[in-house]
Amino acid sequence: MTTLLEEVPPPLAPVPGVARALRRRRRRPGGRLYAVLRIGGALVFGAVVVALVTTLVSGSSQAFGHFGPSLLWSGTYNVTKDQYPTGVFIVGTLVTTAVALVLAVAVGVATAAFLSELAPRAVAAPLSVAVDLIAAVPSIVVGLWGLLVLSPAFAHHVEPFLKRVPVLEWLLHGPALGPSMLLAGVVLAVMILPTVVALSRTAMAGVDVADREAARALGATRWQVVRTAVIPGARSGIEASVTLGMGRAMGETIAVAMVIGNTYTIPHSLLAPGATLGSAVINNFGEANPGLDRSAVVALVLVLVAITALVNVGGQLLLRARARATRT
Amino acid sequence: MTIDLDPTPSDAPIDGHDGTVVTAPTPGGAAVSLRDVSVTFGKHRVVRDVTLDLAPKRVTALVGPSGCGKTTILRTINRLHDDTGGRVSGRVTVGDLDVYARDTRPELVRSRVGMVFQRPNPFPTMSIFDNAVAGLRLNGVRNKKVLREAAEAALHHAALWDLVKDRLSAPALKLSGGQQQRLCIARALAVEPEVLLMDEPCSALDPIATAKIEELITHLASEVTIGLVTHNMFQATRVSHVTAVFLLGEDRATGELVEVGPTAQIFDRPADARTLAYVSGQVG
Amino acid sequence: MTALAPGPGAPTDAIGVRRAFVRERARRSLVRRRLASRAALVVCAGALAASLAPLVGLVAYTVGRGWPVLDGAFLTHEPTPPGVPGGGIANAIVGSVVIVALGAAMAVPVGVAAAMFLLERRGRIATTLRFCADVLTGVPSIAIGIVAYDLLIAPGGLLSLGHYSGLSGSVALAVLMLPIVVRASEAAMAAVPAELREAGLALGVRRSRVMRSVVLRGALAGLVTGNLLAVARAVGETAPLLFTAIGSQLFSLDPTQPMAAMPLVIYNDGTQPFPAAQQIAWGTALVLLALVLVLSVTARAAAARLNRRAR
Numbered sequence: 001m002t003t004l005l006e007e008v009p010p011p012l013a014p015v016p017g018v019a020r021a022l023r024r025r026r027r028r029p030g031g032r033l034y035a036v037l038r039i040g041g042a043l044v045f046g047a048v049v050v051a052l053v054t055t056l057v058s059g060s061s062q063a064f065g066h067f068g069p070s071l072l073w074s075g076t077y078n079v080t081k082d083q084y085p086t087g088v089f090i091v092g093t094l095v096t097t098a099v100a101l102v103l104a105v106a107v108g109v110a111t112a113a114f115l116s117e118l119a120p121r122a123v124a125a126p127l128s129v130a131v132d133l134i135a136a137v138p139s140i141v142v143g144l145w146g147l148l149v150l151s152p153a154f155a156h157h158v159e160p161f162l163k164r165v166p167v168l169e170w171l172l173h174g175p176a177l178g179p180s181m182l183l184a185g186v187v188l189a190v191m192i193l194p195t196v197v198a199l200s201r202t203a204m205a206g207v208d209v210a211d212r213e214a215a216r217a218l219g220a221t222r223w224q225v226v227r228t229a230v231i232p233g234a235r236s237g238i239e240a241s242v243t244l245g246m247g248r249a250m251g252e253t254i255a256v257a258m259v260i261g262n263t264y265t266i267p268h269s270l271l272a273p274g275a276t277l278g279s280a281v282i283n284n285f286g287e288a289n290p291g292l293d294r295s296a297v298v299a300l301v302l303v304l305v306a307i308t309a310l311v312n313v314g315g316q317l318l319l320r321a322r323a324r325a326t327r328t
Numbered sequence: 329m330t331i332d333l334d335p336t337p338s339d340a341p342i343d344g345h346d347g348t349v350v351t352a353p354t355p356g357g358a359a360v361s362l363r364d365v366s367v368t369f370g371k372h373r374v375v376r377d378v379t380l381d382l383a384p385k386r387v388t389a390l391v392g393p394s395g396c397g398k399t400t401i402l403r404t405i406n407r408l409h410d411d412t413g414g415r416v417s418g419r420v421t422v423g424d425l426d427v428y429a430r431d432t433r434p435e436l437v438r439s440r441v442g443m444v445f446q447r448p449n450p451f452p453t454m455s456i457f458d459n460a461v462a463g464l465r466l467n468g469v470r471n472k473k474v475l476r477e478a479a480e481a482a483l484h485h486a487a488l489w490d491l492v493k494d495r496l497s498a499p500a501l502k503l504s505g506g507q508q509q510r511l512c513i514a515r516a517l518a519v520e521p522e523v524l525l526m527d528e529p530c531s532a533l534d535p536i537a538t539a540k541i542e543e544l545i546t547h548l549a550s551e552v553t554i555g556l557v558t559h560n561m562f563q564a565t566r567v568s569h570v571t572a573v574f575l576l577g578e579d580r581a582t583g584e585l586v587e588v589g590p591t592a593q594i595f596d597r598p599a600d601a602r603t604l605a606y607v608s609g610q611v612g
Numbered sequence: 613m614t615a616l617a618p619g620p621g622a623p624t625d626a627i628g629v630r631r632a633f634v635r636e637r638a639r640r641s642l643v644r645r646r647l648a649s650r651a652a653l654v655v656c657a658g659a660l661a662a663s664l665a666p667l668v669g670l671v672a673y674t675v676g677r678g679w680p681v682l683d684g685a686f687l688t689h690e691p692t693p694p695g696v697p698g699g700g701i702a703n704a705i706v707g708s709v710v711i712v713a714l715g716a717a718m719a720v721p722v723g724v725a726a727a728m729f730l731l732e733r734r735g736r737i738a739t740t741l742r743f744c745a746d747v748l749t750g751v752p753s754i755a756i757g758i759v760a761y762d763l764l765i766a767p768g769g770l771l772s773l774g775h776y777s778g779l780s781g782s783v784a785l786a787v788l789m790l791p792i793v794v795r796a797s798e799a800a801m802a803a804v805p806a807e808l809r810e811a812g813l814a815l816g817v818r819r820s821r822v823m824r825s826v827v828l829r830g831a832l833a834g835l836v837t838g839n840l841l842a843v844a845r846a847v848g849e850t851a852p853l854l855f856t857a858i859g860s861q862l863f864s865l866d867p868t869q870p871m872a873a874m875p876l877v878i879y880n881d882g883t884q885p886f887p888a889a890q891q892i893a894w895g896t897a898l899v900l901l902a903l904v905l906v907l908s909v910t911a912r913a914a915a916a917r918l919n920r921r922a923r
């Protein structure tokens with residue numbers, strides 16, 4: 001029989017040593033160990049999540065039982081009258097988050113537009129990395145800088161300057177003492193900026209080249225291309241970045257606690273000190289008496305977790321919807 | 329309307345083998361002329377020494393296998409290489425405008441030279457109406473009455489008006505592929521360009537949409553100078569008056585213009601052996 | 613279009629009139645449009661500068677005010693009683709290392725194991741776990757600290773020791789790191805081409821062996837980076853430690869007692885009105901920043917080295 005092969009392979013026959021080794025390996029129960037590990041890991045993870053939720057719920061149950069649902073919106077602190085100022089803290093959270101968003105979105109989207117569309121290619125990449133770097137700085141350091149550097153600077157220079165701008169007068173009346181809602185909003189803006197920039201930039205870069213060319217071919221200037229083709233095309237990504245930034249701003253506690261000054265009344269000006277859910281927890285948990293007081297603080301934590309979870313889930317859904325849309 | 333498969337020019341004669349058309353300046357369409365135009369990207373020269381004219385009221389087809397520079401040359405006319413980093417040498421004129429002169433603004437060139445791309449690209453977040461008038465808005469036309477008239481005229485010219493007149497505010501992406509491409513043609517036409525460049529406009533479309541657009545092209549030729557890049561030789565024979573053949577040069581890296589002439593002549597009795605090889609299917 | 617009255621020499625046919633109109637409009641608006649484009653460029657560049665300024669300012673001040681405080685004594689001595697000059701943060705540095713190391717020792721094995729689970733299964737449980745991990749990454753760290761307190765320190769808690777301890781801080785940090793480790797590990801392991809895994813399985817090799825030889829080896833770079841980055845994040849966290857490890861003035865290696873940590877020092881000393889305390893806070897912040905930087909750089913360098921070796 002003719003063959004193309006260089007040599008004729010021998011007929012198949014079992015090699016004794018190999019068969020013995022395979023038999024030995026099959027007897028060891030390694031496979032089961034792996035399954036235990038896997039499932040164990042998943043179980044522990046699940047247990048952690050469950051423990052988190054149940055502890056928060058049970059820890060706050062006493063407070064909810066005592067104050068009732070008005071715990072969620074009451075604006076004054078009066079234990080005898082059964083009022084806990086959660087409403088103050090919620091307002092504080094919302095206001096500081098709003099300030100942070102206004103600043104971060106304005107600066108962040110413009111920065112993203114610069115990095116994605118208007119900057120020379122060689123410079124854009126390292127600059128993006130630099131903008132991202134602040135996300136790596138621990139919040140305690142940002143808080144320290146905010147407290148010891150920004151606060152005096154704001155009290156002595158920035159806030160008096162801003163008070164002279166006529167439009168902002170109704171937002172910024174009252175004495176400028178340093179710790180304030182405005183300062184907290186600025187610190188939060190600094191911390192969520194990398195999120196907004198990175199996601200907006202990805203969204204803008206993902207806009208189809210064809211849309212940009214279409215605008216270009218019609219005679220658009222560079223900024224017109226950005227305005228008509230890029231930003232509308234990136235809108236859903238930008239929305240996602242805003243939502244996730246909002247979630248981050250709401251959840252940030254330690255830096256805010258250091259710069260917001262702590263009060264129990266709803267402030268009437270951005271220059272006044274205030275409190276957020278997070279800062280209230282940090283400042284009150286230590287001294288809270290075990291029992292009702294502490295339970296009320298845990299209720300604050302529960303509200304905070306619920307709000308941030310909702311916002312974050314919303315942001316994730318937006319991101320996923322966008323991913324699906326661009327794939328089609 | 330029937331499609332004339334062998335369009336013969338009704339006025340000015342085609343003079344000479346290089347396809348240079350001798351005509352008096354016509355109100356409709358401007359003459360585009362390229363002289364010794366080369367385009368280089370980095371170290372790689374993509375296409376070289378192209379001398380070509382696009383005659384008013386005519387459709388000039390640029391044909392050839394892919395990679396031979398047809399699209400690259402087309403994009404020199406509206407300075408799209410400014411954005412992509414291609415260096416253009418040589419001289420390009422549109423009517424009386426020197427496209428690459430120092431003081432020529434690319435935005436103004438592009439408002440006189442319209443372009444339709446390979447894949448339909450209406451602005452996805454805009455309505456049909458907004459797409460149609462996008463070019464006008466970008467160029468500073470704000471008057472609502474003017475915009476509405478222009479949209480209607482342009483959509484008529486693109487044979488789309490009857491289809492969309494009742495849903496002008498619908499999103500542009502609701503249209504089919506062929507309709508979107510006609511919308512893009514309308515968008516380009518609304519700016520009243522003197523030249524319309526079409527880069528393989530039918531390659532992403534089905535045969536019926538393709539036939540509709542080919543019919544449109546033959547109608548449009550009477551008002552705008554049309555430069556049409558196509559890899560489909562039959563399309564060239566169907567709609568163009570003049571055909572320019574691009575092939576890879578000796579070095580197999582740089583494209584060049586091999587021959588240009590009346591379409592019928594190019595496909596029946598080409599002067600250059602390489603053209604003959606291409607049109608008979610031996611090459612590309 | 614009626615907007616342009618034809619002058620002498622102007623085109624008189626309809627198309628010509630329209631063309632001239634658009635051309636005129638385009639030319640006249642171009643000056644304004646180019647100006648707007650240039651202004652937008654300036655504004656956006658300014659926005660970039662505004663984005664970078666906080667980082668620059670923060671690093672400058674931390675280095676500027678922290679560096680003078682750093683000397684041998686600062687890094688090797690424990691703090692002196694308030695009012696007495698001198699002293700250092702040796703206990704806080706060591707405390708941070710111990711607490712985070714214990715936390716990582718808990719989080720990394722569990723997280724990688726859970727990631728292996730997610731890799732092999734596809735059902736509703738896996739989707740739910742993944743969803744939980746995503747939500748968990750956004751939970752404010754103070755919540756984790758409070759829950760740790762309730763479970764591990766408060767009398768009557770599940771595993772309560774009855775008093776503050778470094779270990780409870782480690783558990784809190786472990787919970788914080790867990791979702792990051794899970795997601796990063798899953799991503800790293802999923803990046804190993806499925807064909808390699810399937811080839812191993814098809815040869816009759818046990819799943820665990822395949823996992824060990826093929827997947828873990830291929831994903832090693834990603835695993836190292838992801839876990840080191842999670843540790844870098846944990847090192848800087850304050851809120852989980854506020855009510856668990858609570859801090860201490862003493863040098864101690866015993867995690868069952870309260871323990872010092874750098875973020876706690878920064879918080880406690882930085883919020884005091886005394887310049888001496890604030891200086892200690894700056895010095896500690898600089899050390900912390902340097903540590904986070906070293907961890908991040910090591911994470912990426914290790915990944916690069918491992919990637920090269922794997923190839």
